[in-house]
Amino acid sequence: MAVVEDEALTREITVERLTALLGSAAAVEGFAAVEQMLAAGHVFDVVVLDLQLRGSALENAEGVRAVANVTRVVVFSGMESAEAIQRARAAGALGFVGKETADAAGMLMTAIEHALRGEPFLDPDLAARVGASARKQLTPRQQEVLRLEALGRTTQQIATVLDLSVAGVRRHIEHIVETHPDCAKQADRVRLAVELGLVSPWEDYRPTAGREP
Secondary structure: OEEEOOOHHHHHHHHHHHHHHHOOOEEEOOHHHHHHHHHOOOOOOEEEEOOOOOOOOHHHOHHHHHHHOOOEEEEEEOOOOHHHHHHHHHOOOOEEEEOOOOOHHHHHHHHHHHHHOOOOEEOHHHHHHHHHHHHOOOOHHHHHHHHHHHOOOOHHHHHHHHOOOHHHHHHHHHHHHHHOHHHOOHHHHHHHHHHOOOOOOOOOOOOOOOOOO
8 A cells, every 4th residue: 555645744644544544554755756666566455646746747637547557546635626536537546535524534444445346436525515516507407407317318208307398408418518528428427417416326316397497
C-alpha cells in the first residue's frame, strides 16, 4: 500500500491511520517518486493518490491512468467536483474519497477494501454533496426524464407517463446532455442518474403526471 501525498501532515496522518488499520502503508512524497518505485518493480496492492500533487498531471487524470495501468488506484483528494470524480474514474481509479468527508479515514479504508476486491467505490457523503449540486443544474422535469430513461423506459414510454410529446422528451434529453456533456450516450446518462441518487435498485418508482411547463 502506498500513500502518494505531498502535503507532509496529511501524508503522515493518512499513513498512520492506514497502518493502524491495515498493518502497513508506505508514504510517498510525490508522483515522480511513485512512478520510479513502480518502474523499479515495487508492488503495491493499492496506491492512494491525491489529485493535486506538485509537478504531476494528476489534475488532468494522466497520472491516475499511468498508475491504474499498473495497480489499483483509490483517489483521496480535496478536488471534490463531479468533473474531478468523472475524470478520475474514467482514467481507471476504482475508488474516490473526499478529504472533507465525514470519517474520511473510515471511508478511505472502505474504498481500499473495495479496490482490493476489484470493486468501485464512491464516498457516499461526497456523492450526496456532488449529486445535490448537480441536481440543481437540472429542472425537476429533466430529472424525471433522466430517472425514467435510467429505469429502461423508451422515449415513447417516457412521453406517455409524463404526458409529454416525444419531441418534448428529446428536448429534455438534449438539455441534460448540454448540462452534462460527458453523458451523450444513454449508458452514461444511466450512470449519471445513479450518481445523482435519482434511481436505486430497490426503488418502486411511480413518477407524478403533469404537463410540460
